[in-house]
Amino acid sequence: MVAEQIPKMSKVLVKFTSEKLSCVRWQPPVMQGLQNSDTFVTGSWDNSVNSLLVWKLSNGDETSRKGRRDPSEASRFGDIKPPETYVEPEIILRESHVGDVTDLKFAGHQTLLVSSSCGSVQSFSVADDSKKLIPTQKWEDLHHLKMSSSPCTCMSVSGTDVATCGEDGRINVLRLDHRKPIRIIDDADSCSLNAIIHSKTHEVITVNSAGQLKVWDVRQDGNTPVRIFLVTGKKVALHCVDRHPTQPHLVAAGGEDGTLSMWDLRKEHLPVTLFDSHESHVWEVKFHPTNPNNLFTCSDDGSVLHWQTKPGLTSSRPSTPLGGFSTSGISSSQSLLHHPSAADAGSAWISSNTNMSNIDINHVLPSLTMPVNSVDIEGSNLVCGTDGEAIYLVSNVFLH
Helix, strand or coil, rough: EEECCCCCEEEEEEEECCEEEEEEECCCCCCCEEEEECCCEEEEEECCCCCEEEEEEEEEEHHHCCCCCCCCCCCCCCCCCCCCEEEEEEEEEEECCCCCECCCCCCEEEEEEEEECCCEEEEEEECCCCCCCEEEEEEEECECCCCCECCCCCCEECEEEEEECCCCCCCEEEHHHHHHHEEEECCHHHHCCCEEEEECEEEEEEECCEEEEEEEEECCCCCCCEEEEEEEEEEEEEEEECCCCCCCCEEEEEEECEEEEEECCCCCCCCCEEEEECCCCCCCHHHEECCCCCEEECCCCCCEEEECCCCCCCCCCCCCCEEEEECCCCCCECCCCCCCCHHHCCCCHHCCEEEEECEEEECCCCCCCCCCEEEEEECCEEEEEEEECCCEEEEEECCC
């Protein structure tokens, strides 16, 4: 599959921050599905004192006319010519944070959760104007070793419940109005748990540094998962995981070898489909929440890829890719151990013919030299956080 040129309608804006960004998340709008968010939060890492930054989108021309733009925070477009009008993010709040910010999650519109390399999780209430973060709860020492704290690596939210994982191999289940965890699974894993996602209210999926995907029922006693899945016979660490928003049995995971794995949890213990997507670690994978024919991945190799499936396996409608900046080919996928049934029709992610033109893979950003650590999509706006001390905002992303 070959990346094509980016359509004129898509715009890429670069904003420099003077901090390496570990995580970025859009704040959900008040009426999800009916309006788009104009606010996102970023977290930094690798500083003596790190930061939470709240950003708001504004019209760049209006900002310039009103004289409110700070020259020290000027936007730069690389090789892309700035359009006459564009949406520019502005910092409206900066909050210091102890330790690296390892993950950010929203529980509803106004509750922000922040996990730390110190092993803690902090919740904030976001003011209506997004210009104030009010601390509401802190869970200290959730993840720890015998003699020291251990990083909390990731979180997942389901209603008022929050599941956390860490490098200590522990899973905690928190409730927003409880001061202590309501469930602790000690020794859930013998290696680092790198990502977690809810598949059901009482069921979570974790991926670890041994290349395993595990399904847990947090209502059950003990520390044994319900099911265990493997990528291959080799121990290839998995760094990230996300589930299809309307088909919870369909799960995507990214690995340290640059592969994207697609799993059907109803089927075999190995992935249904493997894609050789990136040249290095895949740090985050995101299905679009309302257009799940679109998926985004970011990598240590400095690339962000947009994956688009066609409407159905038998559809003759040609795809219209977002396009990208690189004209080099992206390696094809391979389907493993799966024969599609009637129930799979319409899901190109798990088709045995996935490598035959059911998926377009395109670069979203120009070639970068620094890792892209985090990506999030809201409506047609994509935001990325990088080790290059910059955010990249892609507006008008084309979605199937």
